[in-house]
Amino acid sequence: MTAFVRAHRWQIAALVVAVCVVVAGKQYYRAASAGELGWILAPTARLVSAVTGGHFVYEAGVGWVDRDATFIIAPACAGVNFAMAAFLALTLGGLAGMRTGRAAAVRLAGAAAMAYGATLVVNTLRIALAIALHQGTIDLGGIDHGEVHRVEGILVYLGGLCALYAFAGMLERRGRHAVAR
């Protein structure tokens, strides 16, 4: 057991760090205001404005609001759950390469950066679709809008997470082939 822990200490440490980040992140996200989530809501609102042609402006205590679209990007729309899932999945996927402290730190930082970037992209897509559903651009007929919003969120986030993980795996394999040559 001790030999196993010693041989895999950096991987175990990285896993512990990732789990702590997720647990702490979840606690932080629960009570965070729109202002405190500006680091992710602000760029998301700008991307959504660019993609949908809308104009989201910050309103303290509420979030990012587009009055013409009658849509609010509130703290619940920040995508922090997706970011944490992405970070954890990328960390798990990169564990095999975390054989030294430096490699573990570099891979954790890379996972965090990729998770943040992917969250902006996936969350922008999610919100753009939600706006289209809200405005009736996508016709739902008589289906409950709340349920559609829930299902849309699940499919976009899970599909985005799988795509991100597959993409990271492809980068990892290409990196290994480049090193082997």
Add this chain to the structure above:
Amino acid sequence: MQWLVDRLCARVSRLRWMAVPLAVYLAITLGLPLANGAAVRSGFVHHAGWVVAGCAAIAICILIGGIAIDIIRGILKLRHHLGGPS
């Protein structure tokens, strides 16, 4: 038909990579809320049902997409062997 069954089995086994993102997604969306006592809240079971259904739907879509890619590759390979346009 046997070819399709073989491709299906091969594709299903190649879906193993999805275990990590699916497990992480379920842990974040269901596991953590359960640990925080969400099970007692009304609507959680309903939400959990949709989450599990979503996971199954994504897995099936990726499986079907992979099989479609295999079929297209098989057709292109056959055309190439039969001397069709490259």
